[in-house]
Amino acid sequence: xxxxxxxxxxxxxxxxxxxxxxxxxxxxxxxxxxxxxxxxxxxxxxxxxxxxxxxxxxxxxxxxxxxxxxxxxxxxxxxxxxxxxxxxxxxxxxxxxxxxxxxxxxxxxxxxxxxxxxxxxxxxxxxxxxxxxxxxxxxxxxxxxxxxxxxxxxxxxxxxxxxxxxxxxxxxxxxxxxxxxxxxxxxxxxxxxxxxxxxxxxxxxxxxxxxxxxxxxxxxxxxxxxxxxxxxxxxxxxxxxxxxxxxxxxxxxxxxxxxxxxxxxxxxxxxxxxxxxxxxxxxxxxxxxxxxxxxxxxxxxxxxxxxxxxxxxxxxxxxxxxxxxxxxxxxxxxxxxxxxxxxxxxxxxxxxxxxxxxxxxxxxxxxxxxxxxxxxxxxxxxxxxxxxxxxxxxxxxxxxxxxxxxxxxxxxxxxxxxxxxxxxxxxxxxxxxxxxxxxxxxxxxxxxxxxxxxxxxxxxxxxxxxxxxxxxxxxxxxxxxxxxxxxxxxxxxxxxxxxxxxxxxxxxxxxxxxxxxxxxxxxxxxxxxxxxxxxxxxxxxxxxxxxxxxxxxxxxxxxxxxxxxxxxxxxxxxxxxxxxxxxxxxxxxxxxxxxxxxxxxxxxxxxxxxxxxxxxxxxxxxxxxxxxxxxxxxxxxxxxxxxxxxxxxxxxxxxxxxxxxxxxxxxxxxxxxxxxxxxxxxxxxxxxxxxxxxxxxxxxxxxxxxxxxx
Amino acid sequence: xxxxxxxxxxxxxxxxxxxxxxxxxxxxxxxxxxxxxxxxxxxxxxxxxxxxxxxxxxxxxxxxxxxxxxxxxxx
Numbered sequence: 162x163x164x165x166x167x168x169x170x171x172x173x174x175x176x177x178x179x180x181x182x183x184x185x186x187x188x189x190x191x192x193x194x195x196x197x198x199x200x201x202x203x204x205x206x207x208x209x210x211x212x213x214x215x216x217x218x219x220x221x222x223x224x225x226x227x228x229x230x231x232x233x234x235x236x237x238x239x240x241x242x243x244x245x246x247x248x249x250x251x252x253x254x255x256x257x258x259x260x261x262x263x264x265x266x267x268x269x270x271x272x273x274x275x276x277x278x279x280x281x282x283x284x285x286x287x288x289x290x291x292x293x294x295x296x297x298x299x300x301x302x303x304x305x306x307x308x309x310x311x312x313x314x315x316x317x318x319x320x321x322x323x324x325x326x327x328x329x330x331x332x333x334x335x336x337x338x339x340x341x342x343x344x345x346x347x348x349x350x351x352x353x354x355x356x357x358x359x360x361x362x363x364x365x366x367x368x369x370x371x372x373x374x375x376x377x378x379x380x381x382x383x384x385x386x387x388x389x390x391x392x393x394x395x396x397x398x399x400x401x402x403x404x405x406x407x408x409x410x411x412x413x414x415x416x417x418x419x420x421x422x423x424x425x426x427x428x429x430x431x432x433x434x435x436x437x438x439x440x441x442x443x444x445x446x447x448x449x450x451x452x453x454x455x456x457x458x459x460x461x462x463x464x465x466x467x468x469x470x471x472x473x474x475x476x477x478x479x480x481x482x483x484x485x486x487x488x489x490x491x492x493x494x495x496x497x498x499x500x501x502x503x504x505x506x507x508x509x510x511x512x513x514x515x516x517x518x519x520x521x522x523x524x525x526x527x528x529x530x531x532x533x534x535x536x537x538x539x540x541x542x543x544x545x546x547x548x549x550x551x552x553x554x555x556x557x558x559x560x561x562x563x564x565x566x567x568x569x570x571x572x573x574x575x576x577x578x579x580x581x582x583x584x585x586x587x588x589x590x591x592x593x594x595x596x597x598x599x600x601x602x603x604x605x606x607x608x609x610x611x612x613x614x615x616x617x618x619x620x621x622x623x624x625x626x627x628x629x630x631x632x633x634x635x636x637x638x639x640x641x642x643x644x645x646x647x648x649x650x651x652x653x654x655x656x657x658x659x660x661x662x663x664x665x666x667x668x669x670x671x672x673x674x675x676x677x678x679x680x681x682x683x684x685x686x687x688x689x690x691x692x693x694x695x696x697x698x699x700x701x702x703x704x705x706x707x708x709x710x711x712x713x714x715x716x717x718x719x720x721x722x723x724x725x726x727x728x729x730x731x732x733x734x735x736x737x738x739x740x741x742x743x744x745x746x747x748x749x750x751x752x753x754x755x756x757x758x759x760x761x762x763x764x765x766x767x768x769x770x771x772x773x774x775x776x777x778x779x780x781x782x783x784x785x786x787x788x789x790x791x792x793x794x795x796x797x798x799x800x801x802x803x804x805x806x807x808x809x810x811x812x813x814x815x816x817x818x819x820x821x822x823x824x825x826x827x828x829x830x831x832x833x834x835x836x837x838x839x840x841x842x843x844x845x846x847x848x849x850x851x852x853x854x855x856x857x858x859x860x861x862x863x864x865x866x867x868x869x870x871x
Numbered sequence: 872x873x874x875x876x877x878x879x880x881x882x883x884x885x886x887x888x889x890x891x892x893x894x895x896x897x898x899x900x901x902x903x904x905x906x907x908x909x910x911x912x913x914x915x916x917x918x919x920x921x922x923x924x925x926x927x928x929x930x931x932x933x934x935x936x937x938x939x940x941x942x943x944x945x946x
Contacts, residue, residue: 230902266930269904297929406894413901435929441914444932450918542934546919555922657922658899658939661932 166207166222167336168253172242172277173261174270175228176662178289180204181319182261183225184671186328193678196245197252201227201238202573205253210333221332224253230269232276233379233409238576240382246280247375248385257335259328261287261319264301265294267428271310271420272413275347278312279371283335286314287328293663298431305427311345320668347419348412350374357401361394378405440535440663447539457540462620464527465628468520468600470621475519476604480798483512502699510695510779511688517604517775518680521597524566525679526672531562533667538659545657551639552646554578554655557587561638564594565631566679568834571596572841580655586642588841589851592834593638595631595826597683598774602825603630605778606818608798634826637858686833690773698769698783702743713740738762738784757824757860758817758867760806774830816870820863828859877925878940880913886945887911893942903933905943 173179187206196203204225212218226245227238234240245251260277262270278284288303307314313331317324350358350370361373380386380394446452487508494500531537537559545555556578563571571591578584607623614622717736721729738744746768747761754764762784770777778797785800804812829852838848880886888909891897904927914932915924922936
């Protein structure tokens with residue numbers, strides 16, 4: 162019989178190195194998903210535990226739980242920790258908890274450790290960041306600490322993977338231990354707490370006092386408790402006149418009293434401790450009233466230069482190669498409907514997005530470098546007061562910046578904002594930040610109308626226009642937040658309080674993994690949607706109601722009887738597309754979009770991109786390769802340049818391009834975002850309000866731009 | 872003279888935490904290691920004057936808003 166995987170969970174303060182340890186343990190054997198029932202991101206992975214004394218190897222499943230300072234959650238993602246640890250029936254409930262502790266800040270880190278240890282789940286303490294402690298002239302005696310805490314203590318360096326075998330061995334020993342070691346409690350209930358605990362324990366058949374106390378304090382956060390059970394616990398609280406806030410403060414202070422002598426016995430310090438020198442020096446510059454903002458602006462500029470200028474080389478290469486690949490496939494496959502479907506439908510659609518892989522990889526890479534290095538926390542500090550003016554929080558900076566990559570994970574990161582009001586506003590405006598799915602649209606339209614000249618010797622004109630569009634997205638997001646904050650009543654004060662991590666050199670392997678992961682999910686997720694839509698679109702644009710297409714073709718041939726053969730072929734293709742199902746569709750909505758400068762072909766692409774913006778370019782590629790000359794395959798850009806409007810002039814004039822650009826800056830064209838807002842706000846009210854106001858904003862702005870420019 | 876709070880510290884000035892004025896805020900502060908008796912020092916002020924960064928017990932740097940800092944009484 163196959164042995165079941167051992168389940169372990171990593172718990173720890175934010176910045177204690179939990180995720181680094183997770184990567185060191187699991188390597189690439191990890192996956193990202195959601196915890197059941199909630200949208201908090203769940204990272205889990207596996208590793209193989211070598212057998213000892215003749216026992217077989219075992220597989221271990223590791224779950225990386227959200228970072229938290231205590232078992233009492235302050236935000237939605239922290240709530241996951243206790244929801245799992247207090248519920249033995251939870252699928253992720255661990256057999257062993259590894260508490261990752263920052264040795265340079267032992268006192269505060271041990272608070273969480275003592276709470277977790279009191280829950281009665283076998284616990285191991287992983288002592289991390291001993292190098293930082295050493296640079297602060299602190300030495301930690303792990304043996305002494307283990308004796309004081311009555312648990313295995315393993316010294317590790319998560320960044321260099323030192324001590325990982327020792328940790329694995331400790332896990333093995335804890336799992337194989339048949340008898341439970343005597344529980345050491347770091348908090349002893351007092352007053353009438355024991356009586357209350359006794360009653361809760363009897364009621365729920367619990368074998369641990371501290372778990373019973375958690376039932377009392379946070380039963381509303383426990384998804385596994387039904388409403389009547391919660392009501393019963395509330396009545397118990399009333400019966401014993403239990404004062405929750407007072408209890409929490411007393412408990413925390415009592416714990417610190419227990420921790421203090423433990424820290425004194427196991428930590429030796431030489432002189433006054435101080436943060437590492439380079440962190441203090443860097444903060445002098447990065448939090449400076451002037452240089453702080455200058456650096457932030459420069460970093461943003463570099464990001465946009467990178468995703469436009471540097472990414473253009475691999476993109477051009479990909480663009481040319483997809484085009485020649487498609488024409489190669491067209492020649493190799495036998496002519497016919499299937500050939501058309503594969504080349505004009507599927508490959509044209511996929512090729513339209515594949516070229517954006519370099520941009521997405523660079524963008525995700527740079528954002529993760531900012532987070533890894535510790536700089537993101539400084540950005541939150543210098544932006545907090547600005548953000549507050551708009552009803553947001555310094556923490557909203559992370560969703561807003563991540564929104565530049567993708568609104569879906571960005572909206573999920575709002576769970577770290579504890580104020581409901583600030584979180585809702587952040588969710589509502591994050592989709593206005595220009596996400597990577599808009600990048601294909603921006604890139605192609607900018608390339609059409611803006612020359613690639615240098616400005617001031619270093620900046621590329623196209624890069625600057627792109628920067629402008631992102632800036633417009635940011636401005637739109639902040640302005641919307643301010644307007645919305647006038648309508649949405651604030652119910653509680655927001656708070657900031659943020660630990661400033663020391664600066665670190667990014668773990669390049671991790672940055673590389675983030676890039677790989679984002680590209681993979683972009684290609685797979687977007688690829689699926691694009692594949693489906695390309696096929697549907699191809700069918701809809703290759704067939705028409707009744708004999709409309711044949712009639713249109715004959716009419717075109719007759720009208721063009723004097724013209725050269727090439728022009729006749731183009732006119733026939735165009736006439737056929739126009740009378741197809743898709744063409745009818747586009748014609749149907751044309752009156753609505755005409756004031757924005759769009760024709761029915763753009764209309765088809767607009768409708769298709771309601772599923773996801775990245776479909777737009779793929780759709781254009783499909784539409785124009787069907788309507789275009791089928792013999793030679795052009796890149797999408799070349800096709801758009803050749804496109805003529807009804808009057809025979811250039812279709813993609815600056816006015817039309819700008820109107821489209823502005824439309825896509827604001828329009829909420831993304832099913833996944835609507836879905837994630839629905840999940841995060843628990844209802845249809847907010848996603849519908851959001852969809853409505855963004856569509857109106859997009860339409861009105863695009864209308865204004867087109868009318869002013871033409 | 873009224874009791875001073877962390878929000879009134881000068882840059883580089885050190886003080887010992889005495890007590891808290893806001894019950895809910897004090898819970899969060901305690902969890903972040905701001906325990907009565909612990910030494911704090913004002914390290915930096917954000918460009919717009921708020922939030923501020925304080926060093927807690929020589930261990931680490933904590934950033935908080937002025938209205939949060941004003942709930943920490945010092946001696």
